[in-house]
Amino acid sequence: ExxxxxxxxxxxxxxxxxxxxxxxxxxxxxxxRSGGLTASLHFLLGLAHIELKQFAEAAEQMCQCLAKRDxxxxxxxxxxxxxxxxxxxxxxxxxxxxxxxxxxxxxxAALASDPQxxxxxxxxxxxxxxxxxPVEALQLLHQLVGEKADEAPVxxxxxxxxxxxxxYA
Numbered sequence: 001e002x003x004x005x006x007x008x009x010x011x012x013x014x015x016x017x018x019x020x021x022x023x024x025x026x027x028x029x030x031x032x033r034s035g036g037l038t039a040s041l042h043f044l045l046g047l048a049h050i051e052l053k054q055f056a057e058a059a060e061q062m063c064q065c066l067a068k069r070d071x072x073x074x075x076x077x078x079x080x081x082x083x084x085x086x087x088x089x090x091x092x093x094x095x096x097x098x099x100x101x102x103x104x105x106x107x108x109a110a111l112a113s114d115p116q117x118x119x120x121x122x123x124x125x126x127x128x129x130x131x132x133x134p135v136e137a138l139q140l141l142h143q144l145v146g147e148k149a150d151e152a153p154v155x156x157x158x159x160x161x162x163x164x165x166x167x168y169a
Contacts, residue, residue, distance in 0.1 A: 003034075004035070004041075007026070007027070007032055007041060008038070008040050008041060011026065012078075015047060015048070018051070020049075020052050021048075023044060023045065024048050024052075028045075037064070038068065038073045038077070039064075039067075039068035039069040039077065039078075040073065040078035042062070042065035042068065043062070043065040043078050043080065043081050043086060043089075046058045046059075046061030046064075046065060046086075046093075047089070050089060050092070050093065055093040055094075055096040056097060058089065058093045059090055059093035059094055059097070062086050062089045066086050066087065066090070069086065084110040084111070084114035084120050085110075087107075087113060088106075088107075088117070088120050088123065091106035091110055091120075092123060094106055095130070103127060104131075107120065107124045107127060110124075118144060118147075121140050121144055122144060122154060122157070124140060125137040125138075125140040125144075125157065126157060128140065129157070129161045134162075137157075137161055138158060138161055138162065141154055141161070142158075145158070
């Protein structure tokens with residue numbers, strides 16, 4: 001219990017300090033691996049890999065997080081592991097690795113967890129546009145604008161998509 005708690009707290013502090021290499025070193029050490037990582041630790045390790053653009057490793061950690069997130073832990077859990085965040089992170093990693101079908105499935109799982117998540121819907125719209133599904137992307141962006149009209153990135157992405165197709169002019 002003490003090992004889990006200390007590792008989780010230490011990794012959380014390292015994340016706040018943006019010391020991603022050290023998170024990876026610490027959570028891949030024999031001490032950390034001896035008792036197995038919790039879902040929270042897999043999540044933090046995955047986030048560190050994402051920040052370092054190591055998407056294959058990050059995807060594996062997010063899969064481990066998802067597999068373990070409902071298991072009991074001896075230490076307090078990271079608040080985001082039971083939200084759409086692990087699926088969302090997994091989707092972003094798979095998209096970065098050009099694995100469109102699994103990425104789409106992960107985005108849909110994230111949306112099933114939290115259908116109102118603006119970050120998930122925005123990233124899914126970007127993904128859809130990249131997958132040559134501009135109408136679906138624009139529909140998602142239209143929903144986002146309808147809910148909150150003052151977000152410039154939503155308008156920018158919508159404009160980019162609309163201007164990329166002559167038939168939308």
